[in-house]
Amino acid sequence: ETGVTQSPTHLIKTRGQQVTLxxxxxxxxxxxxxxxxxxxxxxxxxxxxxxxxxxxxGNFPPRFSGLQFPNxxxxxxxxxxxxxxxxxxxCASSLAGGAGETxxxxxxxxxxxx
Amino acid sequence: xxxxxQSPQSLIVQKGGxxxxxxxxxxxxxxxxxxxxxxxxxxxxxxxAIRPDVSEKKEGxxxxxxxxxxxxxxLHIMDSQPGDSATYFCAASMYGNEKLTFGTGTxxxxxx
Numbered sequence: 001e002t003g004v005t006q007s008p009t010h011l012i013k014t015r016g017q018q019v020t021l022x023x024x025x026x027x028x029x030x031x032x033x034x035x036x037x038x039x040x041x042x043x044x045x046x047x048x049x050x051x052x053x054x055x056x057x058g059n060f061p062p063r064f065s066g067l068q069f070p071n072x073x074x075x076x077x078x079x080x081x082x083x084x085x086x087x088x089x090x091c092a093s094s095l096a097g098g099a100g101e102t103x104x105x106x107x108x109x110x111x112x113x114x
Numbered sequence: 115x116x117x118x119x120q121s122p123q124s125l126i127v128q129k130g131g132x133x134x135x136x137x138x139x140x141x142x143x144x145x146x147x148x149x150x151x152x153x154x155x156x157x158x159x160x161x162x163a164i165r166p167d168v169s170e171k172k173e174g175x176x177x178x179x180x181x182x183x184x185x186x187x188x189l190h191i192m193d194s195q196p197g198d199s200a201t202y203f204c205a206a207s208m209y210g211n212e213k214l215t216f217g218t219g220t221x222x223x224x225x226x
Binding site for chain 1: 120148150155156157158159160163203205212213214215216217218219
């Protein structure tokens with residue numbers, strides 16, 4: 001059984017650019033959630049995908065968007081990057097309807113916006 | 115109403131002592147309360163979780179105490195070890211909606 005993996009591990013972008021972060025969910029999991037963790041803060045929920053559909057969204061602007069693929073992997077896209085987007089982006093996978101509450105987190109992608 | 119408040123922000127405990135971290139929530143619809151442990155450069159890892167139908171859950175050296183009427187829950191780490199030094203987050207969610215609402219974290223340092 002493989003855990004949650006994310007790529008890339010680190011990324012540096014400049015303000016106004018666009019970025020795509022990737023996540024492979026744990027084997028057997030059909031739900032992926034994305035979180036933003038600013039330095040020294042707890043993770044903040046961005047959105048969740050279940051069976052390729054967005055299934056809940058936190059308080060983030062539309063320039064944060066996502067996709068889930070048939071194999072349940074996922075992408076987080078951020079357009080028009082701002083300095084405040086600098087953070088650790090975490091992906092978590094879970095199995096909805098089973099022990100669904102348990103979310104397993106990946107190691108994250110550290111994004112720095114200059 | 116979605117907030118989870120966590121205290122203290124940082125905690126220093128001597129090796130072998132008891133570490134206690136507290137959380138309070140407002141939304142009575144929350145019914146799942148996990149604790150996550152995070153080491154630098156890593157994602158959060160589930161440590162232990164509780165549902166409100168029990169007042170206490172113990173797994174090894176880790177215990178969650180839950181007070182439904184006060185809307186508070188706490189993590190106790192018995193016989194704290196240097197390897198326990200990490201940041202701990204409490205969280206809450208509603209069954210069927212797996213969005214986790216996290217506390218602000220507690221940086222725990224265990225000193226020899």
